[in-house]
Amino acid sequence: MTSLFEEITETSVDIPVRRVTITVNGEKRSANVEPRLLLAHLLRQGFKLTGTHTGCDTTNCGACTVLVDGRPAKSCTMLAVQADGRDVMTVEGLATASELHPIQEGFKEEHGLQCGYCTPGMMLAAKALLDENPDPTEDEVRWALSGNLCRCTGYQNIVKSVLWAAEKMRNSAG
Amino acid sequence: MSLDEIKIGGMGASRRRVEDNRFIRGRGNYVDDVVLPGMLHMEILRSPVAHARIRSIDVSKAWEIPGVRLVLTGDMMATRNLAWMPTLSYDTQAVLATDKVRFQGQEVAAVIADDPYIAKDACEAIVVDYETLPVIVNPDQAMASGATLIRDDKENQPDNKVFDWEVGDRPATDKAFEEADVVSEIELHYPRSHPSPLEPCGSIADFDRSTGKLTVYMTTQAPHIIRAAVALVAELPEHMIRIISPDLGGGFGNKVPVYPGYVISILASILTERPVKWIEDKTGNLISTGFGRDVYLKGQMAVRKDGKILGVRMHTISDHGAFFSDAQPSKFKIGLMHSAFACYDIPAAHLTAEGYYTNKAPGGVAYRCSFRVTEAMFFQERMIQAAADDLGMDQAEFRRINLVRDDDFPHRTPFGFLTDSGQYGKCLDVALEAIGYEQFLKDQEEARKNGRYLGIGISTMTEPLGAGNSREYDILGIKMFDSAELRVHMTGKAILRTGAKTQGQGHETTWAQIVAHELGIPADDVVVEEGDTDTAPFGMGTYASRSTPVAGAAVAMVARKIRAKSRKIAAHLLEVSEEDIEWELGRFYVRSSPDRGVTIQECAMAAYSNMPDGMEPGLENTAYYDPPNLTWPFAAYVATVEVDPETGVWDVLRMVAVDDCGVRINPMIVEGQIMGGLTEAYAMASMQFITFDAEGNCVGSNYMDYLLPTAWETPGFELHEVVTPCPHHPIGAKGIGECATVGGPAAFVNAVMNAVEHLGVRNIDMPLLPDRVHEAIATRSDISGAPPVRTDAP
Known part of the structure; x- marks a missing residue:
């Protein structure tokens, strides 16, 4: 966290903090954190990356899914200190300044989202799948997303969104 | 041009x-994404027990934790006349408990601190001395003579009954039953469930003393109702209240009521003169906020040999938890339960309804439906199947005989609503053709010879959507x-x-x-x-x-x-x-x-x-x-399933949905709504329920115990459309967001029942968990799902 000053409050005096350095969406960022701080909270409150949502607090819903060293991780039950020295990608890292990621395009094109709360986690889980398996079957997509809950869409369009993105990525790769 | x-x-x-x-x-900009300068964080301490007198609350240790700014209890709320609040259903609800706790998860105290971690620590430092009382977890216990009185805070409340209500024509219905060739009966429990939007509830209250203005960011589906409620209840001037509902991470009815957390955060901001953020955790959301359903339904149908339905009787007993706060705007105590059988031409009907307090979370909200319509349509379609079975008549044919015909509109429903348009028979035909009905019946017979249990279930229904018109619907007197x-x-x-x-x-x-x-x-x-x-x-x-x-x-x-x-x-x-x-x-x-x-x-x-x-x-x-009438979309849902007799597991083979919601403004979005609704229907039928053990412990207080379907379990859906424009809507549209949740469950349940009916099984209460289905098959008997849950279940 960069700031001109950090206020010393009654609260902050006795609590041990640890310095962590995490590469977030390609940018190296450091912060002093309480050891018990959850990664989701560091991302949201510390780094102001509010696209990572917390839904269930118990690793079940996947709204907080980010990629840690390229693998999906549920940041609501991972400590910030566990991410020290690692590479974290959040939804904010998907698009470039000028271009959406094909997965983002796919979700819009195939109506893969309604309220949008599960969407960042869904898209990152999908990215991890497509990075490993560029041509998944419908069942493979469903299995890869089975750690992420959606209450609005019924999944059918989410699956279509991922398949849409897979096709686009294959076409532009080849 | x-x-x-x-x-x-x-x-x-x-x-x-x-x-x-x-x-x-x-x-997106959800409530938890909003950060205001100087903002404090609030956490609520909840009751671990379902029914107890509070002997004492010791908050001294909480105050000692650095970073704690305020600790609130019911007694402190009471000094501001805010320990209790009115519900949107003309009852009262405790904001923070003063005398007793009446359900597990009830709000007991609140801590406001510099960050949420400190607030949580401080909540754990609060010591509450509870004197436990007998616990009531279902209406049977609530109505028993000598039952402990849950709402001893209320005057003129001698027992645990919330209401008695009836509608329909009793003498005409009695006569219809005298003339019947066959009288069919069914008894069901529609289990308690939770709408469970992924985003829990929360608020940020920001009272500015210099202007007198209260701004509240809030997870609410109805910001103006909240403003009215705050103005009328807290007696703050209406122009000095600003409610902002930013992006919502789903609602499904869960974000209609006024919750204690909102009220506490408002008082906390007034007292601290700082913005106060309260974000509920998932367990708080599941155990304390508006649940849906929890209704016992019983009824009979009078039928003539040729398949004509002559009359229907219904009796419902609903469990409202500790406070009656279902937030429904109709003038009817049991919501629109009497919209049941609206798509059928039935000359006589009568319904009685009772509601009870229990030591469970308050609510009975309309979970993705109009008020109690989901229960009504589920009962209707389960009753229809039972009557068709008793008559020995094909279930599709039985429906076709009794569906209201296209030239019969406007049509007065059995309980007095007026439907205005539809092509019910056509929808059913489209659905049956899409699923290949005749062929499936042959396949089913063939499969049965080989010990495979296939089933097909139909659900056809029209439901009243779009509250209101203002003649019949209001909230706190405000017209809809x-x-x-x-x-x-x-x-x-x-x-x-x-x-x-x-x-x-x-x-x-x-x-x-x-x-x-x-x-x-x-x-x-x-x-x-x-x-x-x-x-x-x-x-x-x-x-x-x-x-x-x-x-x-x-x-x-x-x-x-x-x-x-x-x-x-x-x-x-x-x-x-x-x-x-x-x-x-x-x-x-x-x-x-x-x-x-x-x-x-x-x-x-x-x-x-x-x-x-x-x-x-x-x-x-x-x-x-102000619409002249409700809108009445129609749907025909047909599901086919295969039940594994060895394990009780059932798989959906196909699900065909034909929806007529009038003119579709954006077909892509309409289809998205239908698929989402079908998923919740499948969830209700297969796994999603919140129940309670005998001590009133909520079984389903997190996503490990409260099962929601993922992409893996959820079946694929095949959608079809029929368009009958709404005659009174300016662009001919009807409601659609909830049809599939309302009409869908019966299609899945009817399909499973159809697969096992030859064994003499007539009903298994939802959810149709594999162990329930297996037990029904093994014992050739019906399975009730009424709480308390068995703790000896395998």
Whole structure:
């Protein structure tokens, strides 16, 4: 966290903090954190990356899914200190300044989202799948997303969104 | 010359959603994303027991933790007259407990601190001494003589009964049963469930003493109702209250009621003079906020040998938890339960209803449905199947005989509603053809010979959507209309605001399409804004599929007002009289000389720069719309399943959905709503329920115990459409968001029952968990799902 000053409050005096350095969406960022701080909270409150949502607090819903060293991780039950020295990608890292990621395009094109709360986690889980398996079957997509809950869409369009993105990525790769 | 309506994103265009642009980038703005300067954080301490007298609360240790700014208990709330609050159903509810706790998870104390971690620590430091009392977890226990009185806080409340209610014609129904050849009976429990939007509830209250203004960011589906409630209950001046409902991570009825957390955060902000954020955790959401269902349904059907239904009796017993706060706006105690059997031509019907308090979380909210309609339609379609079985008649044929015919509208339903349109038989035919009904029956028979259990289930229903009209629906006396305000800027771009509140339904996309349809202004040129009571016109919010039927109608009506004024401007610009002007999409022209015309955009510029003498400048208006009737969409859902007799596991083979919701504004969004609803229907039928053990412990307080289907379990859906425009809606649309949740469960359950009926199994209560299905098959008996849950289950 960069700031001109950090206020010393009654609260902050006795609590041990640890310095962590995490590469977030390609940018190296450091912060002093309480050891018990959850990664989701560091991302949201510390780094102001509010696209990572917390839904269930118990690793079940996947709204907080980010990629840690390229693998999906549920940041609501991972400590910030566990991410020290690692590479974290959040939804904010998907698009470039000028271009959406094909997965983002796919979700819009195939109506893969309604309220949008599960969407960042869904898209990152999908990215991890497509990075490993560029041509998944419908069942493979469903299995890869089975750690992420959606209450609005019924999944059918989410699956279509991922398949849409897979096709686009294959076409532009080849 | 006329514009291509689809190209400008008008009616019928599957326009891609504009709200997606921020959601896919992680740029949504949910309550928890809002950060205000100096903001404090609140955490609620909840009761671990279901029924107990509070002997004492010791908060001294909590105060000692550095960073704690305020600790609130019921006694402190009481000094401000805020320990109790009225519910939207004319009951009272404890904000923070003073005398007793009445359900597990009830709010007991609150801590406000510098960060949420400190607030949580401090909650754990609070010591509460509970004297436990006998616990009541179902209506049977609540009505037993000598049962412990749960609501001893209320005067004139001698027992645990909330209400008695009845509707229909008892003598005529009795007569119908005397004339029946066959009387069929069924008894069910529709289990308690939780709408469980992924985003839990929360609020940020920000009281500014210098201006006297209270701003509250809140997860609410009905911001104006909240403002009214705060004004009327807390006696704050209405113009000094601003409720902002930002992006909502789903609602499904869970975000309609007023919750204690909102009230506590408001008082905390007033006391600390700092913004106070309260974000509930998932367990808090599941164990304390508005659940759905929990109704026991029993009834009989009188049928003639030829298949004609003569009459129906229904009796419902609903479990409302510790406080009656189902937040339903009808004038009927059991909501619209008596919309049951609306799609069938049945001459006589009678319904009685009782409601009870229990030591469970308060609610009974309309979980993705109009009020109690889900229970009504589930009972209806399970009753229909039972009667068809008792008659020995094909279930599709039995429905066809009794469905209201196309030329019978308007039709008075068995309990007195008026339906206005539909092609029920056609919907059923489309569904049966799509599923290959006749062939499936043959396959089923063949499979049974080989020990495989296939089943097919049908559910056909029409339901009342779009509360209200104001004759029959109000909340706290406020009539159920809605509103839209349209401001067209000089360059022909526009901003539209409504009194509804999107939670994923895509209002920002569809409302602009209605404007495009009415005015020819491209949808991309219309920005839509909702949820801020300081800027939006007064409306009743979004639930009960009321957005399109009510607010959507208001959008069309306000656009027509704009068109009417633009016509006068056009006449002025074209130098002809108004009577000589014709309209085509996006353009006025001179009737005798169609090449001479002006676009709506040219009229907009003239409204600011070249208006006729005497005309008020500008181009904006507001419409308040009070619909003449509810809308009555129709649906036919058919599911096929295979049940594994060894394990009780059942798989959905196919699910065909035929929906007639009138004119579809954005077909892509409509289909998205249907698929979401079907998933919740499948969830209810297969796994999703919240129950309680004998001590009142909530079984289902987190997503490890409360099962929700993932992409892996959820079946695929095949959608079809039939279009019967709504005769009274300005653009012919009917509600759709909830049809599949309402009508879907019976299709799945009927299918499983159809697969095992040859074993003599007549009913298994939802959810149809494998162990229940297996037990039913093994013991050849019905399975009840009424709580308390068995703790000896394998």
